[in-house]
Amino acid sequence: MEVHVQPKTRTKMFCGCAVAPLNAPPNTYVCEICLGLPGTLPVANKAAVEACLKTALALNCEIPRHTKFDRKNYMYPDLPKGYQISQYDLPMSVSGYVEVGTRKVRIRRVHLEEDTGKLVHAGDKLHKAWESYVDLNRAGVPLMEIVSEPDLRSADEARDYATELRTLLRAIGASEAEMEKGQMRVEPNISIRRAASDELGVKTELKNINSFRALHRAILYEVERQTQVLESGGTVVQETRGWSEAEQRTFSQRSKEFAEDYRYFPEPDLPPLEVERTWIDELHRNLPELPSVRRARLLDHLPAAQVAVIGADRELADLYENAVARGAPALPTANWIVNEVAPTGKLSPPENLAELMKLLLGFCRTHRATDVTILSGDVHVGNIGKLEHPEAGVMWQVTSSGIGSPPPEGLSGWLMEKVSRPAIDLGAGVRGKLMPITEHGHDLMHRRNFALLALDDGESWHAEGALRVKLFGEGLPEPREFSLPSRACGYSASR
Numbered sequence: 022m023e024v025h026v027q028p029k030t031r032t033k034m035f036c037g038c039a040v041a042p043l044n045a046p047p048n049t050y051v052c053e054i055c056l057g058l059p060g061t062l063p064v065a066n067k068a069a070v071e072a073c074l075k076t077a078l079a080l081n082c083e084i085p086r087h088t089k090f091d092r093k094n095y096m097y098p099d100l101p102k103g104y105q106i107s108q109y110d111l112p113m114s115v116s117g118y119v120e121v122g123t124r125k126v127r128i129r130r131v132h133l134e135e136d137t138g139k140l141v142h143a144g145d146k147l148h149k150a151w152e153s154y155v156d157l158n159r160a161g162v163p164l165m166e167i168v169s170e171p172d173l174r175s176a177d178e179a180r181d182y183a184t185e186l187r188t189l190l191r192a193i194g195a196s197e198a199e200m201e202k203g204q205m206r207v208e209p210n211i212s213i214r215r216a217a218s219d220e221l222g223v224k225t226e227l228k229n230i231n232s233f234r235a236l237h238r239a240i241l242y243e244v245e246r247q248t249q250v251l252e253s254g255g256t257v258v259q260e261t262r263g264w265s266e267a268e269q270r271t272f273s274q275r276s277k278e279f280a281e282d283y284r285y286f287p288e289p290d291l292p293p294l295e296v297e298r299t300w301i302d303e304l305h306r307n308l309p310e311l312p313s314v315r316r317a318r319l320l321d322h323l324p325a326a327q328v329a330v331i332g333a334d335r336e337l338a339d340l341y342e343n344a345v346a347r348g349a350p351a352l353p354t355a356n357w358i359v360n361e362v363a364p365t366g367k368l369s370p371p372e373n374l375a376e377l378m379k380l381l382l383g384f385c386r387t388h389r390a391t392d393v394t395i396l397s398g399d400v401h402v403g404n405i406g407k408l409e410h411p412e413a414g415v416m417w418q419v420t421s422s423g424i425g426s427p428p429p430e431g432l433s434g435w436l437m438e439k440v441s442r443p444a445i446d447l448g449a450g451v452r453g454k455l456m457p458i459t460e461h462g463h464d465l466m467h468r469r470n471f472a473l474l475a476l477d478d479g480e481s482w483h484a485e486g487a488l489r490v491k492l493f494g495e496g497l498p499e500p501r502e503f504s505l506p507s508r509a510c511g512y513s514a515s516r
Contacts, residue, residue, distance in 0.1 A: 022179060023226075024167040024186055026196045027136070027204040028072035034135040034163035035063030035106060035291075041158035043202050047141075048157050055161030057102030062290050065090070069133060069163035071304065072195040073113050074296070076165055077131045078305050079193050082117030089293040090133075094284045098155055099138035107134035107166075109285040111293075119189070120313060121182045127170035136162040159203075165196070171210075171221060176240035180233050183207050184333070188312045192335045200231045207236050211243045213251070222247070223257040227271060230264055239264040243271050327355040330363055337363060343371030349378040 032039055036054035054061045077084055091109040117128035138157040167186065173179045187198040187205060198205040212224040225243060230236045247257050262271040287293075316332035323331070331337045337358055344354050357378060362368060369377075 022169045022173060022182065022210065023208040024169075024183065025136075025206045025208070026076075026165045026167065026186075026190060026198055028069050028076075028163050028165055028196050029194065030066055030068045030072070030163055032066060032068075033161040034066050034069055034133070036161055038161065040162055045158055047154070050158045051160065055101075056157060063106065063288075065291060065294070066163055069165075070113070070294070072163075073131060073133050073165050074301065075193050075304055075308065076167070076190065076195045077114030077117065078301070078308060079189055079195075079311060080114075080117040080119050080128050080131060080167070082114035082128060082131055084114045084296060084301055085111065086298075087111060087293055087295055088113050090288040090291045091285045092288050093134075095282075097137065098153065099140050099157070099160070101138065101157060101160060105135060105137065106288055106291070108132035119182075119185060121178065121185045124172065124178060126172045126182055129168045129170050131165060131167050134164050134166060136160065136164050171212075173209075176237045176244070179209055179240055180237045183236060184233060185312070188333050188335075192310075192312050192315075193308055200233075203231065206231055209236065209240055211240060211247070212257075213244060213247050222251075223259050225257065225259065225271075226261045228261055228263055228274065235264055235266055238269060239271060242269065246271065322351055323355050324352075327352075327359050330359045331355060334363070336368060340368055340371055340374065344374040344378065347372055347375035349375040354378045 027040075030040060033055055036052050038050050038052050038055055041050035054063060074084060088108065089111045090106050092104045093107045093109070094104045096103055112130040112132035114131045115129065117131070119126050119128060136159050138155055138160040141154040141156060143152045143154070169182070173182055187200075190196045190198045190205075196204060200206070207230045208226055208228055209230070210224045210226050212222040214220060214222050225247070227239050227243060230239055243262070250257055258276070260276050261274045263274050264271055312332060312335075315338055316328050319328045319332055319338070331341050340362070341355060341358055345351050354374065357374070
């Protein structure tokens with residue numbers, strides 16, 4: 022399998038042009054060098070070289086002392102120079118491996134090259150287009166190509182391998198590897214063989230797959246297609262095929278070229294690179310903890326299901342460990358991250374999450390009646406219901422029985438008594454007080470089932486967006502849904 026990854030750099034591979042943001046106007050991030058104009062000279066991007074070396078080290082590769090760039094010659098409308106600067110016989114690194122579950126996948130090479138431009142086909146499909154437009158914003162953007170040995174045996178293994186690569190690349194900071202932005206593209210080479218044979222059949226290459234689901238489906242389809250071809254007496258042709266997401270099938274693009282078809286030769290405008298061992302040693306020392314090591318450590322105190330989610334994302338793992346380091350309970354925090362944070366992608370500061378988890382652990386030790394006191398003894402929690410928030414999945418529900426079972430007609434007076442009291446220290450530097458809720462200028466206190474906990478930001482009391490405490494019980498109107506404040510539930514104010 023070949024995986025193309027865009028390293029995290031500000032500029033292109035061989036010129037000073039900035040890497041274009043997604044959906045930038047066509048041909049606005051270009052210069053004489055990436056346009057391939059005569060008389061220009063490329064200069065290698067050190068940040069891209071460093072990202073490639075870090076990736077190679079994380080994949081346990083050998084890094085030769087000398088490496089060089091080569092010209093890969095072919096003609097295509099999105100390749101303005103008529104050749105691509107890549108690496109052929111002296112790549113940046115060779116002979117590595119990565120462990121994916123119980124399988125050890127060998128890495129043949131990790132090398133650097135430049136990306137091509139982009140063709141936009143009128144009609145959306147190449148074979149049906151009446152004209153095509155060329156956008157060269159991506160031309161010259163650095164790419165790492167990670168090539169594995171034929172060690173993967175199923176669509177599941179291929180998907181797991183690609184997922185593990187993305188996790189590793191993000192963990193070491195070599196790439197953001199966002200497939201939807203084109204920063205990681207997967208090209209599996211697929212061949213089948215008879216069950217009793219060790220000889221691999223003729224391979225086909227699937228180009229530029231940009232999602233794990235598409236990768237899985239494309240491989241399943243191509244395996245079935247090749248099986249039908251062979252069982253019907255036909256011959257599998259070595260070719261490059263594309264994947265149609267709309268039609269859920271592969272289709273032929275062109276016959277597969279061999280290395281000699283590209284007429285590789287050393288890039289005359291770039292000198293060979295000599296990689297200093299001191300630089301390699303420094304990069305190796307500064308590598309962060311790798312995902313496989315972190316997952317093994319998390320398994321010491323978390324179930325495998327939680328580790329599978331948290332360990333697959335560096336930001337989630339950092340959030341979990343930093344929150345636990347601040348006193349948050351391990352398993353409830355992991356459950357919260359898996360169920361509430363991961364699906365939304367909205368990360369809170371770890372100190373806020375730690376305070377939230379400690380509050381929830383104190384308030385909600387059981388889903389049955391409790392005798393836990395909140396608001397410094399003013400309100401008791403009883404019969405805790407579902408915690409629900411429209412965005413964050415949280416709501417505190419407080420029963421009327423938890424405050425001494427006042428009669429419905431007395432509840433409003435009880436609330437007004439609490440409103441008249443001074444501010445209450447809620448802990449963690451947060452102060453609040455109960456206030457009546459109004460809606461469209463009308464006081465809702467007569468409904469006897471609403472109260473508002475306003476938060477103090479140090480300057481004034483803010484009612485909007487603050488914690489709505491829902492009071493309900495026998496004889497009271499049906500409670501309404503209100504949401505928690507951003508600061509109280511540990512989410513950023515920009516939620």
